[in-house]
Amino acid sequence: MIEFKGITKRFVRDRTPIFALRDVNLTIQQGEIFGIIGESGAGKSTLLRLINGLETPTQGTVKVSGINLSDLSKGSLRELRLNIGMIFQHFQLIQSRNVADNIAFALKAAGVKRTDFPQRIKELVSLVGLEGFETNFPSQLSGGQKQRVGIARALANNPSVLLCDEATSALDPVTTLQILELLKDLNERLGLTIILITHEIEVVKQICHRVAVMAQGEVVEVASTYDLFSQPAHDVTKHYVDTALQIELPERILRTTPGKIIRLQFTGEKTGESTLSEAIKQFDISVSILHGKVDYIQNVAFGVLIVSLTGPTLHVNKALTWLEEQLHTLEVIQDVA
Ligand SMILES: Nc1ncnc2c1ncn2[C@@H]1O[C@H](COP(=O)(O)OP(=O)(O)OP(=O)(O)O)[C@@H](O)[C@H]1O
Ligand SMILES: [Mg+2]
Structure with missing residues (x-):
């Protein structure tokens, strides 16, 4: 036109x-x-x-x-x-x-x-x-x-x-x-x-x-x-x-939270929570949610979660690889042993 x-x-x-x-x-x-x-x-x-x-x-x-x-x-x-x-x-x-x-x-x-x-x-x-x-x-x-x-x-x-x-x-x-x-x-x-x-x-x-x-x-x-x-x-x-998403973790929380802190993004078809609970079961790790938001863009869900993963290093690493495969967008924002 x-x-x-x-x-x-x-x-x-x-x-x-x-x-x-x-x-x-x-x-x-x-x-x-x-x-x-x-x-x-x-x-x-x-x-x-x-x-x-x-x-x-x-x-x-x-x-x-x-x-x-x-x-x-x-x-x-x-x-x-x-x-x-x-x-x-x-x-x-x-x-x-x-x-x-x-x-x-x-x-x-x-x-x-x-x-x-x-x-x-x-x-x-x-x-x-x-x-x-x-x-x-x-x-x-x-x-x-x-x-x-x-x-x-x-x-x-x-x-x-x-x-x-x-x-x-x-x-x-x-x-x-x-x-x-x-x-x-x-x-x-x-x-x-x-x-x-x-x-x-x-x-x-x-x-x-x-x-x-x-x-x-x-x-x-x-x-x-x-x-x-x-x-x-x-x-x-x-x-x-x-x-628009307004997702940022306060510096103090970042400094005092142990484990790997990751930012995951999920879209319509796959919700972040269900993928996370699956990872907890499969790899025997602990997950704490630090920040998150689900937004709707023209009625399709779009979400961001910031979580920390703790547990034996091997388990955590395996879980990370798996999560990356599932969600495609995953970013490690802090990695403290
Ligand atoms: N008639 C004009 N004579 C000289 N410069 C102009 C004229 N019209 C626009 N400009 C310049 O062209 C550039 C783009 O202007 P424009 O008005 O398209 O921007 P804009 O994105 O609409 O900005 P805003 O959000 O402030 O409305 C600016 O640097 C502006 O100063
Ligand atoms: Mg203008």
Whole structure:
């Protein structure tokens, strides 16, 4: 649906060139919820703005539904833009107009017939769950409700793509979840392709099917969300995943715990506890759980356990080898005799 090929974007500020994007190659499928994560200044917004032609690449091509954007006339580009909705961190509502009129403004821009306005407004208000708030002004809405208006406006022209630039960054965690649920629902019900920029790995975990990790203008990793969490490849990605899992053993515990301390990771099919209890029986060792967490990424379990193994060295070593075979990911973090 969207294809970036060899994209470089250079800005010039005070005569110094700034490379916002460097050789970006990326394909986003129709119907996907695709996340773009990265630190401030990584180039996320610039990449997003290439999709609707708000920015043009210095080098490379951007294709939307097979059409090379640089081949389009101004008029055709405007037409293509109507098929792409966008929502923002600070909602971009018209403060002096109520909910219905904010939506009407977007309908007008999309060229909808005025006589169709009442019906479309009703549909859009119901789509985003704002029934009863039609006459409220933005100042009379919560952050989450404002973003719902933002979404209704972005969907005014029945676009097939929705771009979200930090759409939940100004919201509290509970409201963020509600907005993400709404986006997921729109993706499923309307087949809407959603491209979502965030710097919060939690957002990715909740709804993205696939993710691109960006750092300093480059896409350093692209993976399915599950793979990103279970086997992060790039250091930047590892940092995000560690932050999300929040599993670290206090230094004092490390120093005072005898035996081999290991970190095991387990995924959906094989739970860590059952494998461990099997090892205890088979090799006659003792296991203490020091830390652990089971998380769910799109309803598939993903867990990390930090345990210490004690017992005769031979038994412990045999158990280690066996555990490694069973779980594939095992790391010895301390080895004290
Ligand atoms: N119009 C511009 N002129 C000059 N430099 C720009 C322009 N737009 C972006 N940049 C620079 O390009 C780089 C990437 O910016 P971009 O806005 O894409 O980052 P971002 O990942 O969206 O960051 P944030 O998370 O803070 O929104 C930054 O160094 C930024 O300063
Ligand atoms: Mg940005």
